[in-house]
Amino acid sequence: MSVLAYDLGAGSGRALLGHLNDRGMETMEIHRFKNEPVKAGERLHWDILRLHHELLEGLNLVKQKGEQPESLGIDSWAVDFGLLGSHGELLGNPYHYRDAQFNGMMDQVRQELTSQRIFERTGIQFLSFNTLYQLATLKRSGSPLLNEAERFLMIPDLLRYFLTGEAVNEFTNATTTQLYNPTIGHWDGELLAHIGISETLFGEAVMPGTRVGQLRSSICNDLGLSAIPVIAVAEHDTASAVVAVPATERSFAYLSCGTWSLMGTEIDHPAISSESLALNFTNEGGAGGTFRLLKNIMGLWILQECMREWERKGQGTNYAELLSRAELAPPFASLFDPDDERFMPAGDMTTRIQQYCRDTGQAEPQDQGAIARSILESLALKYRRVLEWTEQLSRQSFNGLHMVGGGIQNRLLCQWTANSIGKPVWAGPAEGSAIGNMAVQWMASGAFKDIWEARKVIRDSFPVTDYEPKDRTIWEETYGRFLRLTASSESQA
Numbered sequence: 104m105s106v107l108a109y110d111l112g113a114g115s116g117r118a119l120l121g122h123l124n125d126r127g128m129e130t131m132e133i134h135r136f137k138n139e140p141v142k143a144g145e146r147l148h149w150d151i152l153r154l155h156h157e158l159l160e161g162l163n164l165v166k167q168k169g170e171q172p173e174s175l176g177i178d179s180w181a182v183d184f185g186l187l188g189s190h191g192e193l194l195g196n197p198y199h200y201r202d203a204q205f206n207g208m209m210d211q212v213r214q215e216l217t218s219q220r221i222f223e224r225t226g227i228q229f230l231s232f233n234t235l236y237q238l239a240t241l242k243r244s245g246s247p248l249l250n251e252a253e254r255f256l257m258i259p260d261l262l263r264y265f266l267t268g269e270a271v272n273e274f275t276n277a278t279t280t281q282l283y284n285p286t287i288g289h290w291d292g293e294l295l296a297h298i299g300i301s302e303t304l305f306g307e308a309v310m311p312g313t314r315v316g317q318l319r320s321s322i323c324n325d326l327g328l329s330a331i332p333v334i335a336v337a338e339h340d341t342a343s344a345v346v347a348v349p350a351t352e353r354s355f356a357y358l359s360c361g362t363w364s365l366m367g368t369e370i371d372h373p374a375i376s377s378e379s380l381a382l383n384f385t386n387e388g389g390a391g392g393t394f395r396l397l398k399n400i401m402g403l404w405i406l407q408e409c410m411r412e413w414e415r416k417g418q419g420t421n422y423a424e425l426l427s428r429a430e431l432a433p434p435f436a437s438l439f440d441p442d443d444e445r446f447m448p449a450g451d452m453t454t455r456i457q458q459y460c461r462d463t464g465q466a467e468p469q470d471q472g473a474i475a476r477s478i479l480e481s482l483a484l485k486y487r488r489v490l491e492w493t494e495q496l497s498r499q500s501f502n503g504l505h506m507v508g509g510g511i512q513n514r515l516l517c518q519w520t521a522n523s524i525g526k527p528v529w530a531g532p533a534e535g536s537a538i539g540n541m542a543v544q545w546m547a548s549g550a551f552k553d554i555w556e557a558r559k560v561i562r563d564s565f566p567v568t569d570y571e572p573k574d575r576t577i578w579e580e581t582y583g584r585f586l587r588l589t590a591s592s593e594s595q596a
């Protein structure tokens with residue numbers, strides 16, 4: 104019997120079938136599609152109906168393969184949402200978290216409430232696009248959507264609602280809003296009251312592994328499938344990715360590497376302290392009663408944006424070619440803090456990197472290889488910084504770093520990360536989120552007794568590539584330079 108996992112990233116989505124048998128776990132990709140945001144007027148939206156359409160197409164392909172999955176689950180990026188009106192219809196198109204309308208609201212709300220108060224109640228890092236600030240923006244700009252809204256659903260909740268008709272909020276994603284209080288296990292009434300949003304929009308958040316309805320009969324009839332139970336998995340993609348980390352020990356560090364880089368460790372209770380606030384770490388809800396003490400790092404977004412820019416200018420290049428040019432470019436010529444706010448919006452990324460280098464008295468990278476090299480080296484150096492903070496906060500010392508997600512296909516990044524942190528990197532699996540999504544479905548059916556049994560099977564089923572640290576002296580010296588360079592722009596709370 105198989106399970107079906109939909110994993111939606113900020114750039115693409117996929118549907119994978121998973122099989123579990125005596126030999127372990129196997130995955131088969133059955134559908135891959137683009138997820139392209141749409142700018143309409145000045146607003147940036149997700150193309151939510153297209154995504155729904157692609158989920159249906161995935162089901163169609165499942166049917167054509169003669170499969171009848173025992174369950175399905177959806178995970179996606181966090182913080183974004185849709186609002187339902189009184190007839191259960193979607194009001195407007197969900198906004199993209201990089202939409203410029205949300206700029207500035209985080210600073211306002213922090214001033215009004217203080218960072219301490221918001222952090223004590225949620226344990227969530229300050230990111231300008233958190234749902235808290237998105238909703239405050241809509242409220243304060245008098246958005247008519249809020250007058251009509253009866254229900255708040257996050258992206259996977261919404262897509263699951265389209266498939267089942269059941270409107271249910273899921274826990275891991277709920278925590279990322281910065282409106283959920285993990286201490287009381289409920290949406291935070293005080294924060295909602297402050298921004299003038301009614302608590303009645305929010306339902307009790309169900310835990311990962313909860314069965315939340317089944318595929319609508321109209322869809323089953325159209326596709327000729329029997330009813331499929333739908334599971335609320337760890338619906339935040341990062342939560343799913345962490346389930347799939349093939350760790351052998353309770354104490355481990357991970358880096359989930361996609362558009363974003365998410366680095367941290369798994370803990371049993373939120374670490375809400377002045378120290379985690381000062382370092383701007385987050386405590387996002389995980390599967391199996393865990394929390395993710397982690398920090399967002401801007402990640403491969405910067406490289407992806409450069410590639411899109413070159414494409415637009417007719418200078419497009421493929422990934423493998425770009426990486427070999429990066430490898431040949433001069434080392435450590437131009438370094439920058441990937442988490443500088445200027446790299447957040449889409450657009451002219453190469454100019455912004457060059458401007459940063461100019462501002463800091465460094466050589467400006469000119470050609471594509473030099474630009475790619477400066478991005479990957481800067482990321483590897485930032486990973487060391489954040490790994491040290493993770494060790495400091497969790498009072499642990501890690502003997503290596505697990506890397507999961509599509510970003511591990513970039514071998515240069517994996518090797519440079521090992522060089523930078525001075526510890527081995529264990530890279531795999533690449534489809535971390537989809538595999539974690541499946542694992543939670545099998546935890547729900549009882550095929551896995553818990554997250555640790557799932558991790559053992561994942562470890563035995565998928566290849567992991569080891570990268571040993573090299574060139575330590577030069578990386579160590581450069582880290583000192585990186586710290587001096589980034590001291591002023593460093594993203595702390």
Ligand code: LFR
Nearest residue numbers: 179180181182340341363399
């Ligand atoms: C990764 C991710 C991050 C979240 C960002 C925005 O895909 O889910 O965890 O901070 O996207 O939602």
